[in-house]
Amino acid sequence: MNEAKHITISLDPAAPRKAALSALLEQIMAAYSVSDDEGPLTDAVERFLSGFPHLTVRRHGDTVVASTSLGRERRVILAGHLDTVPVIDNFPPRWLEPGDPLIRPEIAREHPSERVMWGRGATDMKPADAVMLYLAATLTAPRVDLTYVFYDHEEVAAEQNGLRKVAESHPDWIRGDFAIIGEPTSCGIEGGCNGTIRFDVVTHGVAAHSARAWMGENAIHKAADILNRLNAYEPADVPVDGLTYREGLNATLISGGKGTNVIPDECRVHVNYRFAPDKTLAEAKALMMGADAGAELGNGEHVATGGVFEGYGIEMRDESPAARPGMDAPFARRLAALVRERTGREPMAKLGWTDVARFSQLGVPAVNLGAGDPLLAHKHDEQMPESQLELLAGILVDALA
Amino acid sequence: MNEAKHITISLDPAAPRKAALSALLEQIMAAYSVSDDEGPLTDAVERFLSGFPHLTVRRHGDTVVASTSLGRERRVILAGHLDTVPVIDNFPPRWLEPGDPLIRPEIAREHPSERVMWGRGATDMKPADAVMLYLAATLTAPRVDLTYVFYDHEEVAAEQNGLRKVAESHPDWIRGDFAIIGEPTSCGIEGGCNGTIRFDVVTHGVAAHSARAWMGENAIHKAADILNRLNAYEPADVPVDGLTYREGLNATLISGGKGTNVIPDECRVHVNYRFAPDKTLAEAKALMMGADAGAELGNGEHVATGGVFEGYGIEMRDESPAARPGMDAPFARRLAALVRERTGREPMAKLGWTDVARFSQLGVPAVNLGAGDPLLAHKHDEQMPESQLELLAGILVDALA
Numbered sequence: 001m002n003e004a005k006h007i008t009i010s011l012d013p014a015a016p017r018k019a020a021l022s023a024l025l026e027q028i029m030a031a032y033s034v035s036d037d038e039g040p041l042t043d044a045v046e047r048f049l050s051g052f053p054h055l056t057v058r059r060h061g062d063t064v065v066a067s068t069s070l071g072r073e074r075r076v077i078l079a080g081h082l083d084t085v086p087v088i089d090n091f092p093p094r095w096l097e098p099g100d101p102l103i104r105p106e107i108a109r110e111h112p113s114e115r116v117m118w119g120r121g122a123t124d125m126k127p128a129d130a131v132m133l134y135l136a137a138t139l140t141a142p143r144v145d146l147t148y149v150f151y152d153h154e155e156v157a158a159e160q161n162g163l164r165k166v167a168e169s170h171p172d173w174i175r176g177d178f179a180i181i182g183e184p185t186s187c188g189i190e191g192g193c194n195g196t197i198r199f200d201v202v203t204h205g206v207a208a209h210s211a212r213a214w215m216g217e218n219a220i221h222k223a224a225d226i227l228n229r230l231n232a233y234e235p236a237d238v239p240v241d242g243l244t245y246r247e248g249l250n251a252t253l254i255s256g257g258k259g260t261n262v263i264p265d266e267c268r269v270h271v272n273y274r275f276a277p278d279k280t281l282a283e284a285k286a287l288m289m290g291a292d293a294g295a296e297l298g299n300g301e302h303v304a305t306g307g308v309f310e311g312y313g314i315e316m317r318d319e320s321p322a323a324r325p326g327m328d329a330p331f332a333r334r335l336a337a338l339v340r341e342r343t344g345r346e347p348m349a350k351l352g353w354t355d356v357a358r359f360s361q362l363g364v365p366a367v368n369l370g371a372g373d374p375l376l377a378h379k380h381d382e383q384m385p386e387s388q389l390e391l392l393a394g395i396l397v398d399a400l401a
Numbered sequence: 402m403n404e405a406k407h408i409t410i411s412l413d414p415a416a417p418r419k420a421a422l423s424a425l426l427e428q429i430m431a432a433y434s435v436s437d438d439e440g441p442l443t444d445a446v447e448r449f450l451s452g453f454p455h456l457t458v459r460r461h462g463d464t465v466v467a468s469t470s471l472g473r474e475r476r477v478i479l480a481g482h483l484d485t486v487p488v489i490d491n492f493p494p495r496w497l498e499p500g501d502p503l504i505r506p507e508i509a510r511e512h513p514s515e516r517v518m519w520g521r522g523a524t525d526m527k528p529a530d531a532v533m534l535y536l537a538a539t540l541t542a543p544r545v546d547l548t549y550v551f552y553d554h555e556e557v558a559a560e561q562n563g564l565r566k567v568a569e570s571h572p573d574w575i576r577g578d579f580a581i582i583g584e585p586t587s588c589g590i591e592g593g594c595n596g597t598i599r600f601d602v603v604t605h606g607v608a609a610h611s612a613r614a615w616m617g618e619n620a621i622h623k624a625a626d627i628l629n630r631l632n633a634y635e636p637a638d639v640p641v642d643g644l645t646y647r648e649g650l651n652a653t654l655i656s657g658g659k660g661t662n663v664i665p666d667e668c669r670v671h672v673n674y675r676f677a678p679d680k681t682l683a684e685a686k687a688l689m690m691g692a693d694a695g696a697e698l699g700n701g702e703h704v705a706t707g708g709v710f711e712g713y714g715i716e717m718r719d720e721s722p723a724a725r726p727g728m729d730a731p732f733a734r735r736l737a738a739l740v741r742e743r744t745g746r747e748p749m750a751k752l753g754w755t756d757v758a759r760f761s762q763l764g765v766p767a768v769n770l771g772a773g774d775p776l777l778a779h780k781h782d783e784q785m786p787e788s789q790l791e792l793l794a795g796i797l798v799d800a801l802a
Contacts (some may be wrong), residue, residue, distance in 0.1 A: 246615070252662065252664065253657065259654075260719070
């Protein structure tokens with residue numbers, strides 16, 4: 001897919017906002033940009049933004065950062081990732097006309113006479129990208145300075161994340177007083193996010209022929225206790241700054257054994273702990289493996305000295321901190337009031353991990369606010385009713401212009 | 402490995418028995434014959450046996466059957482498989498001279514001044530093949546008629562087994578009153594064998610993003626109960642016809658999950674039940690999944706209606722019946738007496754499944770009697786002290802000549 005055709009993004013200055021937004025969405029949806037293949041779309045975004053004299057455009061890897069420099073007292077960051085999860089017969093995308101059987105029933109019911117954008121990225125998160133491109137092009141004199149971040153590799157392991165790389169290499173590019181990430185929220189505000197850690201819990205045994213099982217030690221049988229502990233664990237609902245975060249502790253993968261007639265000498269249970277923003281990463285890890293287990297990303301297996309998996313081998317696989325909701329910031333209150341007025345929705349806790357947490361680590365309060373239903377992200381039939389574009393753009397223009 | 406060089410088996414009629422046996426072993430050990438690649442060795446065995454006018458030689462696939470037709474009252478079958486498990490840096494084989502550090506300590510201790518054959522197949526089961534080739538060539542007037550079976554695909558799934566194919570296509574080729582299978586027993590007699598069944602025990606769940614685990618149902622967590630049942634199961638020691646069979650019930654493989662951030666919708670525990678010859682295959686299956694579950698090889702998943710795994714999905718993967726020890730047959734008593742005299746060993750129960758069970762199904766009592774330590778079968782450092790050849794040949798010549 002690397003030989004993607006040349007992509008051009010253009011905006012007709014004479015077009016009404018609704019038409020301009022839809023045209024921008026069409027253009028970026030048509031660009032195949034599964035993680036690792038964002039390059040051509042990034043190039044097009046960079047060229048597009050470089051055409052506006054009110055923006056300073058910088059690039060690091062496949063991430064583009066464009067900023068106004070109006071000397072305003074405050075600066076708001078608008079960030080969206082350009083990559084998507086892999087396609088599954090849902091590329092190229094297209095508009096579904098009203099009545100199309102591919103339109104999900106709940107969308108057809110609520111938006112009976114609307115076109116629906118269908119295909120990979122239709123919620124996660126090209127609609128928000130399209131709105132941000134529109135704002136970047138048209139908000140030449142906003143009430144706050146603005147920084148737009150279009151980044152790569154959000155849908156894969158945290159260490160590849162383009163926003164993370166910019167935060168590490170050029171933290172000055174993304175300084176600000178508040179950040180909005182365009183992850184899909186159906187134009188509601190979702191504040192903060194749960195943190196997540198993933199790790200293998202490992203049992204060891206002794207291999208033997210299964211006809212002489214007593215000469216070995218069965219590592220899969222030993223994993224019963226790990227699964228029993230998972231079943232005994234009761235996930236908590238944790239209130240933080242007025243929003244409620246629902247935690248979760250789950251085995252997502254399990255593997256063990258070397259052959260059908262061999263007593264297995266190892267079993268690995270891959271566990272994902274999603275924890276509320278009342279806990280630091282270190283506190284969350286301590287609850288799983290004790291405070292001094294010593295297991296870090298890339299340093300192999302260490303025995304849990306406490307916590308849920310005390311006594312078992314632990315190998316860290318991924319970790320990302322939680323973020324407290326940024327709802328006490330003044331701009332957040334203003335944004336929340338606008339969202340309440342246009343959608344009737346109150347701010348909610350974000351459950352999945354998003355780059356909100358990355359801004360939180362940089363000391364920038366951040367929320368998610370994007371078009372499209374978050375439950376459709378990564379689905380085969382990812383789709384979004386067209387009016388979400390105008391709704392999101394309206395809220396942001398009124399908050400920023 | 403299919404381009405194996407042309408293999409020739411020859412026997413110097415003037416050589417003493419010890420030298421002749423060692424020479425035969427060298428020749429067949431040098432032939433690479435991992436399952437699927439037995440062909441060239443089978444060809445050589447067929448050519449070798451066809452040179453003796455007292456033998457009628459037949460072939461089916463890569464299995465060679467050679468018989469005497471002396472009109473004796475009774476017929477004894479001698480069977481050995483020609484294939485080996487895959488090589489792991491243990492091919493080509495070689496003789497280790499006394500003092501070689503590759504000789505295992507227990508063998509060096511018991512056979513201090515002996516050469517040791519080292520390499521793939523050195524116990525399982527080319528020594529017995531060599532002895533049988535020697536008997537085939539030299540026993541021109543045995544006291545019973547003899548049928549030699551050299552067969553393929555013993556070390557892989559039961560449906561590929563060459564002896565099974567001959568039993569199905571040409572049962573008349575392998576009729577007899579008693580059978581000796583040359584699986585390694587250190588020249589002791591091992592009677593009968595445990596049966597074995599393998600099946601997947603399956604749990605089902607509902608996939609969801611692990612950030613919203615409550616929207617799914619975790620199939621790996623459900624497998625806890627399966628592992629708990631395995632841990633609660635106490636394997637029995639079962640006496641049958643005076644020999645004791647040790648049973649075993651083990652998970653040998655486990656797998657589940659689709660991604661690190663996805664609540665798993667399926668988990669499979671691959672279980673191996675080794676059961677004593679007091680049970681038929683149907684009885685063994687009933688103990689695991691109930692008598693009327695309906696799970697058969699190749700017919701997909703069925704819910705266990707009883708037994709250890711009642712309530713779970715079962716998919717049958719492999720099954721082989723047990724065999725009662727054939728030690729009440731008159732020839733078996735004679736053979737047992739000779740073994741007792743030469744080795745001091747009493748007949749024992751065979752634990753692993755062997756083709757003894759296949760003869761048992763054909764109504765032919767059968768035992769295992771072969772050279773080499775069964776605990777070294779399939780090991781990287783498979784090896785056998787040279788004197789085992791002469792010990793085995795002596796017992797068989799005195800029993801048969």
